[in-house]
Amino acid sequence: MKTPRNGRRLTPHPGEPSHGPLTAEELQLAVRNHSMPLEALRNDITPPGLHYLLNHFDIPFIDIEHWHLRIGGAVERAVELNLKALRRAPKISIPVTLECAGNGRSLLRPRPLSQPWQLEAVGTAVWTGVPLAYLLAQAGVEDDAVEVAFTGADSGIQGGVRQQFARSLPIAEALRPDIVLAYLMNGNELPPQHGYPLRLVVPGWYGMASVKWLTSIRVLTKPFDGFQQAVAYRYQQDANDVGTPVTWIKVRSLMVPPGVPDFFTRRRIVRAGPVMLTGRAWSGEGAVQRVEVGIDGKWAPAQLEHPAAPFAWRAWSMPWVADAGDHELACRATDATGAVQPLEQVWNYQGMGNNVVQRIKVTVE
Amino acid sequence: MKTPRNGRRLTPHPGEPSHGPLTAEELQLAVRNHSMPLEALRNDITPPGLHYLLNHFDIPFIDIEHWHLRIGGAVERAVELNLKALRRAPKISIPVTLECAGNGRSLLRPRPLSQPWQLEAVGTAVWTGVPLAYLLAQAGVEDDAVEVAFTGADSGIQGGVRQQFARSLPIAEALRPDIVLAYLMNGNELPPQHGYPLRLVVPGWYGMASVKWLTSIRVLTKPFDGFQQAVAYRYQQDANDVGTPVTWIKVRSLMVPPGVPDFFTRRRIVRAGPVMLTGRAWSGEGAVQRVEVGIDGKWAPAQLEHPAAPFAWRAWSMPWVADAGDHELACRATDATGAVQPLEQVWNYQGMGNNVVQRIKVTVE
Numbered sequence: 045m046k047t048p049r050n051g052r053r054l055t056p057h058p059g060e061p062s063h064g065p066l067t068a069e070e071l072q073l074a075v076r077n078h079s080m081p082l083e084a085l086r087n088d089i090t091p092p093g094l095h096y097l098l099n100h101f102d103i104p105f106i107d108i109e110h111w112h113l114r115i116g117g118a119v120e121r122a123v124e125l126n127l128k129a130l131r132r133a134p135k136i137s138i139p140v141t142l143e144c145a146g147n148g149r150s151l152l153r154p155r156p157l158s159q160p161w162q163l164e165a166v167g168t169a170v171w172t173g174v175p176l177a178y179l180l181a182q183a184g185v186e187d188d189a190v191e192v193a194f195t196g197a198d199s200g201i202q203g204g205v206r207q208q209f210a211r212s213l214p215i216a217e218a219l220r221p222d223i224v225l226a227y228l229m230n231g232n233e234l235p236p237q238h239g240y241p242l243r244l245v246v247p248g249w250y251g252m253a254s255v256k257w258l259t260s261i262r263v264l265t266k267p268f269d270g271f272q273q274a275v276a277y278r279y280q281q282d283a284n285d286v287g288t289p290v291t292w293i294k295v296r297s298l299m300v301p302p303g304v305p306d307f308f309t310r311r312r313i314v315r316a317g318p319v320m321l322t323g324r325a326w327s328g329e330g331a332v333q334r335v336e337v338g339i340d341g342k343w344a345p346a347q348l349e350h351p352a353a354p355f356a357w358r359a360w361s362m363p364w365v366a367d368a369g370d371h372e373l374a375c376r377a378t379d380a381t382g383a384v385q386p387l388e389q390v391w392n393y394q395g396m397g398n399n400v401v402q403r404i405k406v407t408v409e
Numbered sequence: 410m411k412t413p414r415n416g417r418r419l420t421p422h423p424g425e426p427s428h429g430p431l432t433a434e435e436l437q438l439a440v441r442n443h444s445m446p447l448e449a450l451r452n453d454i455t456p457p458g459l460h461y462l463l464n465h466f467d468i469p470f471i472d473i474e475h476w477h478l479r480i481g482g483a484v485e486r487a488v489e490l491n492l493k494a495l496r497r498a499p500k501i502s503i504p505v506t507l508e509c510a511g512n513g514r515s516l517l518r519p520r521p522l523s524q525p526w527q528l529e530a531v532g533t534a535v536w537t538g539v540p541l542a543y544l545l546a547q548a549g550v551e552d553d554a555v556e557v558a559f560t561g562a563d564s565g566i567q568g569g570v571r572q573q574f575a576r577s578l579p580i581a582e583a584l585r586p587d588i589v590l591a592y593l594m595n596g597n598e599l600p601p602q603h604g605y606p607l608r609l610v611v612p613g614w615y616g617m618a619s620v621k622w623l624t625s626i627r628v629l630t631k632p633f634d635g636f637q638q639a640v641a642y643r644y645q646q647d648a649n650d651v652g653t654p655v656t657w658i659k660v661r662s663l664m665v666p667p668g669v670p671d672f673f674t675r676r677r678i679v680r681a682g683p684v685m686l687t688g689r690a691w692s693g694e695g696a697v698q699r700v701e702v703g704i705d706g707k708w709a710p711a712q713l714e715h716p717a718a719p720f721a722w723r724a725w726s727m728p729w730v731a732d733a734g735d736h737e738l739a740c741r742a743t744d745a746t747g748a749v750q751p752l753e754q755v756w757n758y759q760g761m762g763n764n765v766v767q768r769i770k771v772t773v774e
Binding site (some may be wrong): 066071075076078093105158161201238 | 444
């Protein structure tokens with residue numbers, strides 16, 4: 045057992061992982077946050093109300109007349125910018141698939157107690173805004189900078205710590221040309237729940253890195269030790285394991301469940317005959333190179349479309365001739381690093397990065 | 410015990426109401442559908458992605474090139490209209506508060522097994538479209554018409570019955586001037602999950618009446634007996650009770666939880682001193698006339714703002730001087746019919762219309 049850095053022994057979530065039924069607290073979180081219904085995998089770009097959403101605290105009220113972004117810390121020139129000034133700066137637009145680091149958590153046994161995601165905490169949007177690297181160059185990053193910390197306007201308590209949501213990036217990541225301070229989502233003003241007026245978007249990283257309701261950017265000469273960095277969002281084996289930080293999105297594929305659902309059980313009913321199975325696959329660690337579809341445990345390669353951008357999902361499809369009876373469908377992706385989705389869970393204490401393959405039970409009639 | 414009309418003994422949901430913990434099926438529904446985070450009570454008009462959403466089946470894919478609305482049945486002239494034709498017709502815009510009939514269900518003991526809403530299945534939007542009464546007049550309603558049935562493109566299985574989602578209105582309701590066939594939500598094209606390209610909006614009725622992805626309107630000379638009318642959405646005492654139909658929204662008020670939340674428990678932490686408590690109240694049965702705020706069981710009247718429209722919620726506020734310690738906040742509204750929110754649950758088998766008062770536990774520091 046290791047000791048968390050700076051000697052704290054906070055746990056990110058109350059209570060040990062559970063073999064028991066869902067708790068009232070988990071339901072409260074499931075009711076607040078929402079995932080992307082899997083049929084929305086049809087869309088290249090996810091409409092804002094269908095894009096997954098995980099907010100730790102309340103959606104803050106932003107008075108745009110008084111809002112500004114501060115850039116400070118280890119820089120030559122501290123900067124304050126309002127939204128008008130940001131809109132005058134150079135801009136880029138980039139399609140990005142974002143996924144919650146906790147996606148798949150409620151499928152783990154035992155189940156870490158937090159937002160009880162199943163499989164659908166994902167979405168793809170076109171984010172438009174100012175390249176972070178441009179603003180950092182304007183401010184002039186000092187030579188001894190090691191990280192950049194980003195703070196949002198959302199605040200509350202977690203793990204007993206009163207905090208504003210804040211995360212950092214290593215300086216090399218922060219200087220990537222494709223990291224955006226976004227003020228548009230799919231061409232429109234950011235919705236309140238997605239970070240209005242400004243959010244960070246870090247392509248390829250799990251969603252916690254893309255800090256919403258951004259108010260402050262600080263260049264640091266020491267690693268950031270805020271709660272969401274040093275305690276939450278870590279791959280740990282137990283509460284006392286310092287663990288390793290959650291960063292890049294692991295390879296995953298999902299399938300649009302074919303046929304129609306039963307309202308309550310969500311079991312799928314499919315008509316016998318030819319069915320085109322479709323879905324999407326993505327990875328932050330390396331480009332998706334292969335998707336296989338499993339029909340009752342027998343795997344075959346799917347056809348892949350080109351992605352819209354390096355960190356946007358790839359569409360895939362595979363024709364299937366459905367014969368009457370019960371079947372189990374599955375899909376698994378492989379990325380350029382050779383990483384492949386596991387068939388069985390890879391458990392960790394916070395329930396992070398569970399990219400176990402999706403399985404869909406269908407009844408063909 | 411009574412027999413359901415037309416002799417069917419279907420139950421709307423599998424299984425008897427439960428005293429047990431949340432089931433996997435309920436979690437699946439909670440993950441798909443979503444409610445409005447209570448801090449969005451701040452907004453007069455709810456952004457689309459924050460408006461509550463309850464879809465029984467999958468969001469259907471609509472090929473707009475081939476989509477059209479059919480109006481038929483007991484009319485003089487059957488009509489088919491595409492979206493262009495509908496956009497050329499006279500239009501109205503109306504702010505409407507919609508609430509799911511199952512809102513509050515998961516608070517009931519025992520708990521009916523279906524979408525496990527807590528309190529937030531509500532939202533207010535400005536709907537723009539063609540008055541239904543105008544199109545019915547164009548088609549010419551026959552004298553013996555008693556109801557109008559509305560069918561959506563969404564399909565699946567519920568209670569063992571394969572179906573497209575369909576509901577009816579009594580003819581007198583259908584001819585109200587404020588019922589809209591909406592193609593815009595808050596001035597924009599309907600999002601897919603809210604019924605693109607066209608939905609019915611029935612101000613004052615629970616949300617199930619506002620059929621999404623509308624494909625067909627049929628004027629009927631006998632009452633409609635589809636599943637969502639004759640079996641689901643009824644106030645029943647048990648599975649064999651034919652019950653009474655769910656129609657108008659019951660009076661309800663909600664409060665923006667003050668202070669900041671704990672991430673997991675959602676318990677509120679409030680700083681001691683003056684706090685403005687705010688919220689909204691609405692009723693389909695009669696205008697909201699009074700909102701009272703309860704602090705530790707002591708009730709006092711809140712100040713009410715004027716509503717934007719007869720069926721849009723009313724903002725309310727009440728100053729509170731928060732003193733250190735634990736407190737329970739509550740609010741309850743009364744409407745023009747004299748109906749007041751109950752302090753204790755009024756149970757029914759499907760968990761419909763539970764407008765029990767909201768209670769918020771806060772710790773003042």
